[in-house]
Structures are given as structure tokens and as C-alpha cells.
Amino acid sequence: MDGQKKSTLNMRDISIEFPGVKALSNVDFNMESGRIYALIGANGAGKSTLMKVLSGVNSHYTGQVFIDGQEVEIRSPKAAKELGIEIVYQEVDVALTPSLSVAENIMTNVLVNKMGKKQFINWNYIRSAAKDALTRLGVDIDVRKPVSELTLAEKQMVLLASAARERCKFLVLDEPTAPLSNTETENLFKVVRRLAKEENVGIVFISHRLPELFEICEHITIMRDARVVQDMDITPELTSKQIVEYMLGRKFDEVYQKKNVPIGDALLELDALTEESDKIHGVSLTVRSGEIVGIAGLVGAGKTELCKTIFGAYRSSKGSVNLRGKNITPKSPSQAVARRLALVPEERRKEGVIVVDPLYANITISALQKFLNKIHFIVKRRQVDAAGKLIKDLGIKTPSENQIVANLSGGNQQKVVVGKWLVSDADVYIFDEPTKGVDVGAKQDIFKLIEDLAAQGKGIIYASCEFSEIMAIADRAYIMFDGGIVKEVKVSESSEKELLYYSTGGN
Numbered sequence: 323m324d325g326q327k328k329s330t331l332n333m334r335d336i337s338i339e340f341p342g343v344k345a346l347s348n349v350d351f352n353m354e355s356g357r358i359y360a361l362i363g364a365n366g367a368g369k370s371t372l373m374k375v376l377s378g379v380n381s382h383y384t385g386q387v388f389i390d391g392q393e394v395e396i397r398s399p400k401a402a403k404e405l406g407i408e409i410v411y412q413e414v415d416v417a418l419t420p421s422l423s424v425a426e427n428i429m430t431n432v433l434v435n436k437m438g439k440k441q442f443i444n445w446n447y448i449r450s451a452a453k454d455a456l457t458r459l460g461v462d463i464d465v466r467k468p469v470s471e472l473t474l475a476e477k478q479m480v481l482l483a484s485a486a487r488e489r490c491k492f493l494v495l496d497e498p499t500a501p502l503s504n505t506e507t508e509n510l511f512k513v514v515r516r517l518a519k520e521e522n523v524g525i526v527f528i529s530h531r532l533p534e535l536f537e538i539c540e541h542i543t544i545m546r547d548a549r550v551v552q553d554m555d556i557t558p559e560l561t562s563k564q565i566v567e568y569m570l571g572r573k574f575d576e577v578y579q580k581k582n583v584p585i586g587d588a589l590l591e592l593d594a595l596t597e598e599s600d601k602i603h604g605v606s607l608t609v610r611s612g613e614i615v616g617i618a619g620l621v622g623a624g625k626t627e628l629c630k631t632i633f634g635a636y637r638s639s640k641g642s643v644n645l646r647g648k649n650i651t652p653k654s655p656s657q658a659v660a661r662r663l664a665l666v667p668e669e670r671r672k673e674g675v676i677v678v679d680p681l682y683a684n685i686t687i688s689a690l691q692k693f694l695n696k697i698h699f700i701v702k703r704r705q706v707d708a709a710g711k712l713i714k715d716l717g718i719k720t721p722s723e724n725q726i727v728a729n730l731s732g733g734n735q736q737k738v739v740v741g742k743w744l745v746s747d748a749d750v751y752i753f754d755e756p757t758k759g760v761d762v763g764a765k766q767d768i769f770k771l772i773e774d775l776a777a778q779g780k781g782i783i784y785a786s787c788e789f790s791e792i793m794a795i796a797d798r799a800y801i802m803f804d805g806g807i808v809k810e811v812k813v814s815e816s817s818e819k820e821l822l823y824y825s826t827g828g829n
């Protein structure tokens with residue numbers, strides 16, 4: 323460890339360009355060891371890009387970086403590691419090798435090094451060192467387990483353990499809490515505080531959840547359109563409303579004004595729906611036309627499982643899915659689409675988008691028949707036009723409709739997933755945590771589009787563990803606990819507190 327000696331890191335006048343995108347424009351960023359920094363900004367503002375300069379991935383930056391006053395060149399990930407900089411990326415799944423064990427993932431560097439030198443590998447050592455790295459963070463995971471069997475939260479911890487093992491001076495966490503439950507987030511915060519205060523690591527924390535920044539960070543840097551627009555210590559006077567306005571560069575009302583949409587007859591009805599391995603059981607609910615129905619529940623309550631069972635991605639063993647009184651229980655997602663259901667899934671990179679395809683193709687893939695001409699050729703111009711409209715409505719930050727989705731920022735990829743289903747023509751839309759990783763401004767844009775669907779008489783299911791969102795957009799909500807529905811509430815007569823009470827098993 324580096325003792326309690328203070329280290330400083332200064333980035334000066336950093337700029338970077340990608341084809342058609344100026345992603346960073348003369349950015350300064352400063353940090354010291356032992357402190358926790360918030361880096362925030364709208365989707366596509368340049369946060370991840372700036373941090374990838376530090377981690378050596380964006381090696382073509384211009385400008386200067388100093389560590390302890392000495393100028394350094396960070397032109398490769400290896401150079402960054404040697405300088406004591408570690409990063410846990412936004413895309414957890416991309417950073418790990420799912421088929422390998424926890425130990426192998428944590429010890430990748432050591433293994434690669436030894437294999438490179440054709441040295442003997444002492445597996446007992448690998449496992450016990452990996453276990454130590456986890457214990458140091460106060461985490462208990464079986465190091466022999468393949469990473470593919472871990473929860474998202476556990477994967478996050480594996481990445482953190484692997485970064486912290488390197489005894490780094492500076493650690494970047496890019497949206498670490500997006501997939502985590504409240505308890506998991508609290509655990510992560512404990513670990514982060516310990517690394518900062520006891521091991522003197524300087525930490526950068528990126529998140530779209532403002533309250534947690536106030537909880538854990540001391541300093542905040544706000545980015546907008548490739549630049550730093552504010553850089554200050556967090557004081558009790560600073561409000562989240564101010565932060566959002568700096569971030570968006572305009573006035574912003576945090577309280578969402580919900581439109582009044584007339585509610586019609588029952589559209590979708592679930593009758594005692596049970597998933598074949600009992601992931602959800604006996605779920606009965608109704609969604610009327612024009613109605614937004616919230617499914618509130620903590621991480622792990624069964625919301626995703628419910629959405630997938632309705633959509634035929636999981637098999638049901640009992641009960642039925644009925645549309646306008648007719649049993650349509652789908653046996654597969656393609657049947658569900660044919661029966662006019664749409665699902666916006668939770669894990670965008672795994673199932674939501676084809677990241678190597680351009681944006682226009684992703685956005686139009688769920689409704690291809692709309693873009694065919696008389697002889698059934700896809701008319702690219704129609705696809706591009708539809709994509710252009712969504713880019714505008716959702717404020718997707720991209721140089722053009724032709725951009726490869728992998729090149730978009732995390733939050734903008736999420737907007738593509740949502741947008742893709744908005745152009746499809748369904749009767750009932752199921753949204754599973756659609757705003758994860760999306761900035762507060764874009765969140766309201768997504769709410770508006772969902773309300774437009776409701777206004778067209780569609781039925782909406784909105785599953786979320788962010789109860790403030792359910793309160794903002796739903797008309798009615800069902801609360802899930804342990805795979806079943808425990809309570810139904812009218813949102814105008816309920817509160818976040820009540821949702822929390824029932825979702826933690828209260829009755």
C-alpha cells in the first residue's frame with residue numbers, strides 16, 4: 323500500500339474525437355487519493371469517455387495528464403495499471419469471462435502474466451488470493467463458481483475485487499449501482515468508503531441516481547456536451563435540482579406532470595399465472611386500455627420473471643394470459659409478438675439490442691413489416707426516417723442513424739432498446755426497468771412516450787424497483803414479493819412508503 327502519502331492526479335485540456343463526434347473538448351479533471359468524487363452528466367455527455375482516457379482505452383487523447391506533478395502518458399490499459407489506475411466499466415458483462423471461475427476472473431492479470439512467461443500456476447494460491455481479495459471487501463462468494471452463475475451484484479463485486487487487488491491509487495466506478503438493490507448498494511458504499519478512507523484510494527463515482535452521490539461523494543464534476551460545466555465540493559446547500567439544471571443546461575422540474583388519459587375496458591388479464599419452475603406463482607392482474615399499471619418490487623421479487631412469463635420467454639405451467647377476454651398465453655416471444663404484446667427487456671446488451679448493427683436497423687427490427695415495400699423489400703429510407711423521429715423524441719445522442727449501437731453511450735443504448743419497441747405496433751407494452759442508466763431528463767422523455775401509447779388506448783405494464791417512478795407514471799400498481807402479488811394500490815391514494823412496506827414483506 324502507498325501509506326497515507328497524498329497522491330494527486332491532474333488531467334489538463336483533454337480532448338478526444340471519434341468519427342463525427344467530438345466526445346471531449348478541453349476538459350480538466352483533478353483528484354487526490356483518499357477522496358470520493360462524483361462525475362455526472364446527461365447520457366452521452368462524455369463521462370465514460372473521460373474515464374477511458376484514464377484507463378488507457380482512449381489512447382488517442384490530446385492534452386496532458388500529471389500524477390504527483392509528473393507528466394505521464396496513458397497510451398494503453400497496461401500503462402494505466404502501472405500508474406495505479408483501475409476502472410470498473412459500465413458494461414459488467416463485457417468485462418468478465420462468464421465461463422471462467424470467480425478466482426480466474428479476479429486473478430486474470432496474474433494468470434496472463436504467468437502463462438506469458440510459461441510459469442507453473444499454483445491453483446491453491448490463485449483461489450486463496452482471490453478469496454482474500456473478496457474478504458478484504460467484506461464479500462463472501464464461492465471463488466470456484468463460474469461467473470455466469472453470479473447475480474449482477476456479485477459480478478460487480480468480482481470486478482471491484484479484481485481492481486482493488488491491484489493496490490491502485492485511483493479507482494473509477496462507472497455506474498456501479500445501476501443493477502444493484504438497496505442493500506447491495508449499501509454494501510458497495512461500505513467497500514468504497516473503506517478503500518478511500520483506510521487504503522487511501524482516490525475514487526471516481528459515476529451515477530444517474532443523484533441521492534446516492536450526496537451520500538457518498540465529497541466533490542462533484544458536472545459535464546455537458548463534452549465539457550466540464552461545474553466543478554465544486556458538495557456542500558449542504560447544493561440541491562439535486564441545481565445539479566440537474568447544470569447538467570441539462572436548462573430549467574427542469576423534477577416533479578413529473580402526468581397527463582390525464584381516459585381509461586377504457588380491460589385489455590390484458592392474467593389469471594393465476596404460474597411459471598413452470600415457480601419463479602412466479604398465482605399472479606392475477608388486469609390492465610385496461612389507456613392504463614399504466616405499475617409492478618413494484620425490490621430486486622429479486624420476480625418482476626422480470628413475471629414480464630418474461632407474460633411474454634412467453636418463460637413457460638407457464640398454470641393459469642393464462644388473456645387479451646380482450648381471449649386466452650392468448652404465448653409459448654414463445656415470437657408468438658407473443660404475433661399476439662400483439664411487446665416487451666422492453668431489462669438487460670439491454672444481452673437481449674435488447676444488436677450492438678454491432680447500426681441504430682436505424684435496431685430501432686426498426688421489431689416492426690420490420692412496416693418498412694417493406696410491395697415486393698417485400700425493406701425500404702431503408704423508411705427505416706431511417708422512423709429512426710430519425712425517435713432520435714429526436716428520445717434525444718438520442720448520435721452523429722447519425724447509421725451509427726453502430728456499440729459506439730453509443732450506455733444510456734443512449736438503453737434509449738435505443740426502448741425506442742425499438744415504441745415503433746412496433748402492439749396492444750400491450752411491457753416495460754421492465756426501462757430507465758436504468760438513463761439520465762433524469764431522458765427519463766421524462768421516456769415517460770412522455772409511454773403516456774402517448776396509453777393515450778392511443780394501449781395497455782401498459784411498467785415494472786420497476788424505483789418506486790418514485792411508479793408513483794410518477796402509473797395509475798394503479800401491484801406490489802410483488804417473493805414471486806407473487808401481495809397488494810394492489812391506486813397510485814393517487816398511495817405513497818412510496820406504502821410500496822416499500824409491502825414490497826419488503828409487510829402485510
Ligand SMILES: Nc1ncnc2c1ncn2[C@@H]1O[C@H](COP(=O)(O)OP(=O)(O)OP(=O)(O)O)[C@@H](O)[C@H]1O
Pocket residue numbers: 340341343344345363364365366367368369370371372412719720729730731732733734759
Ligand atoms: N468508440 C466510440 N466511437 C464513436 N463514438 C463514441 C465512442 N465512444 C464514445 N462515443 C461518443 O462519445 C460521446 C460520449 O459518450 P460517453 O460514453 O462518454 O457518454 P456518457 O457520459 O458516459 O453517457 P452515459 O450516461 O449514457 O453512459 C457519445 O456521443 C458517444 O456516442
Ligand SMILES: [Mg+2]
Pocket residue numbers: 369370371412496731732733
Ligand atoms: Mg457512460
